[in-house]
Amino acid sequence: xxxxxxxxxxxxxxxxxxxxxxxxxxxxxxxxxxxxxxxxxxxxxxxxxxxxxxxxxxxxxxxxxxxxxxxxxxxxxxxxxxxxxxxxxxxxxxxxxxxxxxxxxxxxxxxxxxxxxxxxxxxxxxxxxxxxxxxxxxxxxxxxxxxxxxxxxxxxxxxxxxxxxxxxxxxxxxxxxxxxxxxxxxxxxxxxxxxxxxxxxxxxxxxxxxxxxxxxxxxxxxxxxxxxxxxxxxxxxxxxxxxxxxxxxxxxxxxxxxxxxxxxxxxxxxxxxxxxxxxxxxxxxxxxxxxxxxxxxxxxxxxxxxxxx
Amino acid sequence: xxxxxxxxxxxxxxxxxxxxxxxxxxxxxxxxxxxxxxxxxxxxxxxxxxxxxxxxxxxxxxxxxxxxxxxxxxxxxxxxxxxxxxxxxxxxxxxxxxxxxxxxxxxxxxxxxxxxxxxxxxxxxxxxxxxxxxx
Numbered sequence: 107x108x109x110x111x112x113x114x115x116x117x118x119x120x121x122x123x124x125x126x127x128x129x130x131x132x133x134x135x136x137x138x139x140x141x142x143x144x145x146x147x148x149x150x151x152x153x154x155x156x157x158x159x160x161x162x163x164x165x166x167x168x169x170x171x172x173x174x175x176x177x178x179x180x181x182x183x184x185x186x187x188x189x190x191x192x193x194x195x196x197x198x199x200x201x202x203x204x205x206x207x208x209x210x211x212x213x214x215x216x217x218x219x220x221x222x223x224x225x226x227x228x229x230x231x232x233x234x235x236x237x238x239x240x241x242x243x244x245x246x247x248x249x250x251x252x253x254x255x256x257x258x259x260x261x262x263x264x265x266x267x268x269x270x271x272x273x274x275x276x277x278x279x280x281x282x283x284x285x286x287x288x289x290x291x292x293x294x295x296x297x298x299x300x301x302x303x304x305x306x307x308x309x310x311x312x313x314x315x316x317x318x319x320x321x322x323x324x325x326x327x328x329x330x331x332x333x334x335x336x337x338x339x340x341x342x343x344x345x346x347x348x349x350x351x352x353x354x355x356x357x358x359x360x361x362x363x364x365x366x367x368x369x370x371x372x373x374x375x376x377x378x379x380x381x382x383x384x385x386x387x388x389x390x391x392x393x394x395x396x397x398x399x400x401x402x403x404x405x406x407x408x409x410x411x412x413x414x415x
Numbered sequence: 416x417x418x419x420x421x422x423x424x425x426x427x428x429x430x431x432x433x434x435x436x437x438x439x440x441x442x443x444x445x446x447x448x449x450x451x452x453x454x455x456x457x458x459x460x461x462x463x464x465x466x467x468x469x470x471x472x473x474x475x476x477x478x479x480x481x482x483x484x485x486x487x488x489x490x491x492x493x494x495x496x497x498x499x500x501x502x503x504x505x506x507x508x509x510x511x512x513x514x515x516x517x518x519x520x521x522x523x524x525x526x527x528x529x530x531x532x533x534x535x536x537x538x539x540x541x542x543x544x545x546x547x548x549x550x
Binding site for chain 1: 446449455456514517
């Protein structure tokens with residue numbers, strides 16, 4: 107299904123929009139399957155014909171499946187031909203599911219799992235698609251499949267049972283925190299988040315507490331912007347100089363060296379560069395809550411290692 | 416700490432000096448800071464500072480001893496005082512460690528003390544997190 111040479115060319119159709127609306131770099135680089143030409147998930151009912159090159163590519167790749175979709179949709183639920191037809195459709199559109207899974211592949215979940223989840227989404231899309239509604243299959247399937255993968259990330263990340271309401275609230279809070287921080291130039295207070303989301307402060311406090319049960323960073327990664335600050339190098343230089351002045355430098359430095367780059371950067375900027383978590387979040391390009399979590403985890407790690415020395 | 420009206424709220428927790436109980440204290444700390452409407456950086460800082468202080472003291476005492484953690488909340492700040500009995504002769508909080516650096520960064524005013532409250536057989540860490548100091 108790959109087209110030699112096509113991946114380095116200018117993506118004429120633009121990559122698929124990532125869930126938070128920003129074009130994902132990975133998606134741009136994997137511009138090699140016809141699904142790239144699919145309209146973004148936001149306009150499922152939009153005009154599929156505004157993108158002619160993509161239309162043509164897609165038509166040639168999947169044209170043979172279109173009549174099968176109509177046929178499948180017309181079958182009675184207990185029709186014996188249903189299963190074979192569904193298999194054929196799912197197999198035929200599998201590259202679409204794989205492509206979407208790949209867009210989420212750098213977020214810490216195994217690729218096999220992602221493909222499996224995306225395939226579940228594809229099966230749902232095949233089952234629910236109604237050709238007589240007038241939209242084409244891609245406009246329906248892409249958001250359905252992406253939605254399934256996103257739900258997987260949302261549900262996987264929690265280390266204890268947290269009600270769905272709180273998980274959703276966590277997502278809203280995270281988004282509000284990043285917006286408010288930009289405007290305020292500091293981290294927001296619970297009351298400010300509550301006002302922004304138009305929910306009681308008690309709910310925000312509950313949501314913040316639930317965030318502590320959030321194990322994985324995968325959801326945070328999805329809310330993350332791609333750019334680190336240009337000034338990171340200078341800031342780290344200053345932090346390094348500060349580290350050299352402390353007595354325990356010799357014990358600490360090798361342990362810092364063992365940390366992943368990002369964790370090391372965050373620890374250096376917080377404890378030797380004197381930046382707040384919100385400032386670090388801004389420089390490193392991740393959310394404040396993510397910085398908070400990484401800092402706490404890294405401190406535990408460092409403490410254990412220092413203890414072991 | 417100012418004694419304005421209404422007076423500061425005091426919350427005192429006593430735990431067996433065991434690492435497994437520190438998350439409980441930490442949760443109380445961030446809950447108090449959240450209810451005092453500290454900004455998220457300050458809430459997270461206080462949470463980590465309390466974790467660090469409790470961990471430090473748990474290591475300087477024995478499991479049979481008690482760790483006392485007193486939070487004093489007023490309009491502008493949360494004061495935290497953690498203390499215990501030294502587990503051996505000469506056990507004291509090091510102020511030249513990375514842990515101490517962490518505390519100094521996370522809290523506004525940090526002090527290690529020995530023999531507080533008229534009890535000579537006591538070691539502890541006292542710190543203050545102010546509401547408006549996150550620049």
